[in-house]
Amino acid sequence: MSMIHDSEFQKEEEHLAYTKGYMEILLQEAEQNQEKLKEELQQSLAELKDLDSSLSYTSLLSNTKFLEMATKELDALKRVKSKPYFARIDFKKNDQNQEDVYYFGKTSLYERDSQEPIIVDWRSPVASLYYDGRLGNVSYSSYEEEVEGYLSLKRQFRIDNGKLVDYVDVDLTANDDLLLEALSGKADNRLTEIVTTIQAEQNRVIRADLNRPIIVQGAAGSGKTTIALHRISYFIYHYKDKFQPEQMMIIAPNNMFIGYIAEVLPELGVDKIRQTTYIDYVKQCIGKKIKVVEPEQKLISLVNHDYEDEKMVRWSSHFKGTLTYKKIIDRYLRTIREELSPTDDFFLEKFKLTTGKRLERLFKSDYRYLPFYKRLEKIQNVLKTEIRQKKKQILYKLEKRYDEQLEQALFHISNSEKRKERVVYLMDTQEKRIEAIQKEAKSAVKSYMSRWTKETLLGYYKKLFFDVDRFSSFAADILSEAEIQFFVHYNQQLLIKNQVEVEDLGALFYMQHILFGIDKDLRAKNVVIDEAQDYSNFQLYALKVGLDTEMFTIVGDLAQGIHSYRGLENWHTLQTEIFPKANYVTLQKSYRTTIEIMNVANDILGRMPAELPKVEPVIRHGQLPTYYSFTDADDLVKKVKLALDRAEAAEYQSIALITKSESESKAMMQLLKRKLDYPVQLLKENEEIQKGKLVIVPSYLSKGLEFDAVLIATLNEAFTLDEIDIKLLYVSMTRPMHQLSFFAKHKNDLLLHYVADEHIEIAMV
Ligand SMILES: Nc1ncnc2c1ncn2[C@@H]1O[C@H](COP(=O)(O)OP(=O)(O)OP(=O)(O)O)[C@@H](O)[C@H]1O
Numbered sequence: 001m002s003m004i005h006d007s008e009f010q011k012e013e014e015h016l017a018y019t020k021g022y023m024e025i026l027l028q029e030a031e032q033n034q035e036k037l038k039e040e041l042q043q044s045l046a047e048l049k050d051l052d053s054s055l056s057y058t059s060l061l062s063n064t065k066f067l068e069m070a071t072k073e074l075d076a077l078k079r080v081k082s083k084p085y086f087a088r089i090d091f092k093k094n095d096q097n098q099e100d101v102y103y104f105g106k107t108s109l110y111e112r113d114s115q116e117p118i119i120v121d122w123r124s125p126v127a128s129l130y131y132d133g134r135l136g137n138v139s140y141s142s143y144e145e146e147v148e149g150y151l152s153l154k155r156q157f158r159i160d161n162g163k164l165v166d167y168v169d170v171d172l173t174a175n176d177d178l179l180l181e182a183l184s185g186k187a188d189n190r191l192t193e194i195v196t197t198i199q200a201e202q203n204r205v206i207r208a209d210l211n212r213p214i215i216v217q218g219a220a221g222s223g224k225t226t227i228a229l230h231r232i233s234y235f236i237y238h239y240k241d242k243f244q245p246e247q248m249m250i251i252a253p254n255n256m257f258i259g260y261i262a263e264v265l266p267e268l269g270v271d272k273i274r275q276t277t278y279i280d281y282v283k284q285c286i287g288k289k290i291k292v293v294e295p296e297q298k299l300i301s302l303v304n305h306d307y308e309d310e311k312m313v314r315w316s317s318h319f320k321g322t323l324t325y326k327k328i329i330d331r332y333l334r335t336i337r338e339e340l341s342p343t344d345d346f347f348l349e350k351f352k353l354t355t356g357k358r359l360e361r362l363f364k365s366d367y368r369y370l371p372f373y374k375r376l377e378k379i380q381n382v383l384k385t386e387i388r389q390k391k392k393q394i395l396y397k398l399e400k401r402y403d404e405q406l407e408q409a410l411f412h413i414s415n416s417e418k419r420k421e422r423v424v425y426l427m428d429t430q431e432k433r434i435e436a437i438q439k440e441a442k443s444a445v446k447s448y449m450s451r452w453t454k455e456t457l458l459g460y461y462k463k464l465f466f467d468v469d470r471f472s473s474f475a476a477d478i479l480s481e482a483e484i485q486f487f488v489h490y491n492q493q494l495l496i497k498n499q500v501e502v503e504d505l506g507a508l509f510y511m512q513h514i515l516f517g518i519d520k521d522l523r524a525k526n527v528v529i530d531e532a533q534d535y536s537n538f539q540l541y542a543l544k545v546g547l548d549t550e551m552f553t554i555v556g557d558l559a560q561g562i563h564s565y566r567g568l569e570n571w572h573t574l575q576t577e578i579f580p581k582a583n584y585v586t587l588q589k590s591y592r593t594t595i596e597i598m599n600v601a602n603d604i605l606g607r608m609p610a611e612l613p614k615v616e617p618v619i620r621h622g623q624l625p626t627y628y629s630f631t632d633a634d635d636l637v638k639k640v641k642l643a644l645d646r647a648e649a650a651e652y653q654s655i656a657l658i659t660k661s662e663s664e665s666k667a668m669m670q671l672l673k674r675k676l677d678y679p680v681q682l683l684k685e686n687e688e689i690q691k692g693k694l695v696i697v698p699s700y701l702s703k704g705l706e707f708d709a710v711l712i713a714t715l716n717e718a719f720t721l722d723e724i725d726i727k728l729l730y731v732s733m734t735r736p737m738h739q740l741s742f743f744a745k746h747k748n749d750l751l752l753h754y755v756a757d758e759h760i761e762i763a764m765v
Pocket residue numbers: 179182183191192194197198199202218219220221222223224225226227557560591592703704705706734
């Protein structure tokens with residue numbers, strides 16, 4: 001830590017004052033500009049009303065654009081005014097004699113005349129030195145070029161409300177102090193940006209090659225969601241000319257989660273990106289209403305062992321997400337292609353305009369890059385062109401032929417009666433045929449195309465399962481007879497009600513892409529997938545081909561794969577078959593929880609069937625997790641109150657009570673409402689978390705969220721050694737930042753007998 005108020009401090013104060021002063025001037029100017037632009041815009045609007053001239057329309061457009069830009073700049077400056085920058089480095093390039101000083105902030109600022117940077121954006125190449133570099137000889141890459149040099153200072157500032165509080169000169173060890181300070185902050189029901197304390201391993205993910213996909217297996221709390229959002233921000237900074245934020249998309253597990261991350265997006269300048277769930281996105285792309293069975297329903301039924309044929313239900317869920325299922329779908333699509341492919345010659349009256357062979361070749365080969373129904377549209381255009389181009393020629397030919405025949409008749413038939421008859425006949429038929437051609441020219445294309453009646457996507461999917469023999473022929477070498485029977489029957493039952501499950505969405509999205517295509521406006525070019533372990537290989541494959549992009553950031557954690565019956569069991573297929581060019585990174589460090597909480601979670605992680613590496617918490621200590629045993633409902637409420645008091649005493653803002661299932665959450669809600677005077681919120685999938693309330697949430701919905709303090713309680717439903725149960729418990733245990741308490745009648749109900757004695761404290765109350 002530096003000596004406060006020494007001359008160095010004074011220099012930094014002066015520098016801050018200078019920066020703020022400069023910003024102030026710019027802000028004033030920008031505001032004036034904005035006013036002027038607004039006036040001009042109004043003027044153009046008025047002109048547009050008066051006379052619909054293209055000139056005023058152009059001026060309207062450019063004024064709107066300028067106003068947008070000015071507003072954006074103004075907003076960016078306003079946002080960082082109270083903290084223009086957070087760090088500084090001193091760096092001497094090897095080929096220079098002089099040291100350069102860089103101040104890093106959330107936006108860049110240049111001295112207008114000299115174009116010297118006053119603040120450098122954290123996403124610029126040189127900022128990597130701050131995140132990665134130790135002091136001494138270092139290098140960074142800037143647009144394919146490696147810049148080498150000597151880093152002599154890395155300084156971090158605490159600036160509060162525009163005032164310099166102090167600064168820290170950091171090397172690698174001192175860096176942890178700052179991180180700890182950031183982490184010991186309170187969770188405020190939302191995610192925050194971490195530009196000041198991004199760690200080197202995270203920085204590598206954020207800045208990894210933007211043109212290649214990246215897959216991140218990261219432990220609970222390793223910052224996956226956070227760094228995925230920072231990577232988007234980084235992407236936008238580097239490709240602002242090529243891509244609009246609207247072309248980016250983040251796929252989150254549910255709408256509540258979208259609300260949870262939404263607040264950090266403006267801070268990172270990425271609020272305009274499309275934020276959606278897989279279900280909503282597929283629905284939007286299909287454009288027709290499809291009913292998707294409530295996604296959590298199957299999980300709940302599996303947890304409760306409700307299915308008669310659980311093994312087969314699990315198998316079917318898993319199978320629908322595999323690339324082997326895609327094989328079946330591909331075979332089906334091939335038959336659809338055969339059915340749709342034109343084979344008949346195209347005639348105008350008796351004239352063959354083009355052969356079926358040619359049309360078939362166009363459909364199957366030349367237009368191969370297009371969805372089937374788009375190919376038919378093209379064929380239709382080809383036919384229209386044929387008519388347009390050949391009708392005149394045909395009429396000409398016809399006339400010529402009749403003229404010749406008339407001539408023949410006139411000069412070669414000597415009997416006048418017969419000649420007359422022949423001439424009349426020829427003239428009549430000529431007229432009739434011309435009329436017929438004119439008429440048919442108008443309808444020939446339509447009538448040729450009418451052999452294809454458009455089927456809907458769901459219609460096609462239904463047909464797959466309702467023709468059992470055909471399905472068997474597609475699946476015979478892939479599935480056993482028993483599997484085919486189960487699978488067909490299971491899907492028939494759903495489809496009869498016009499329903500599909502989340503598991504079907506991979507196949508449906510894929511079929512939509514092959515049959516009808518994905519609307520261009522909906523095709524994101526850069527996609528972030530959070531909680532990726534919950535998606536299947538087929539779902540991710542379908543997205544890749546449907547969107548026609550490789551720019552994917554895929555982050556997830558297999559240990560939290562509570563939907564692994566339908567999601568990923570490992571990253572292997574994704575890495576080798578779907579995204580072979582992907583960078584793969586693992587993050588084992590957890591930034592969220594204390595060592596004490598992670599110890600307990602790691603003990604539970606050890607019970608999972610798959611061998612998973614332990615999570616390493618950053619060095620941050622806290623209280624031991626506490627176990628409260630209770631006898632009855634009254635006793636439980638009393639003890640929950642104790643834990644709430646403890647959290648309140650520590651001034652924690654966000655507290656959650658997590659139960660295994662939704663019905664347990666409801667039961668807890670009623671109990672607490674009846675017996676405890678405390679504001680509570682039962683969290684539902686489409687709701688936002690309300691501040692200042694105890695959030696009661698089922699374990700599977702708590703995934704991805706974080707709270708200052710977490711209470712895990714079982715009332716009627718204990719956690720067992722089933723894989724899903726262990727994962728649900730692990731997810732729940734890794735939600736708190738600071739405090740964790742357990743409530744059960746018996747330790748075993750929360751699998752706490754698998755937790756080392758020294759890792760847990762038993763409340764003596
Ligand atoms: N470098 C960092 N500096 C400060 N805070 C950080 C850093 N990295 C992560 N965090 C904090 O750690 C917490 C966990 O981050 P995040 O939710 O992104 O992790 P996650 O890997 O998505 O977790 P999970 O898989 O459990 O949902 C957040 O509070 C985040 O702000």
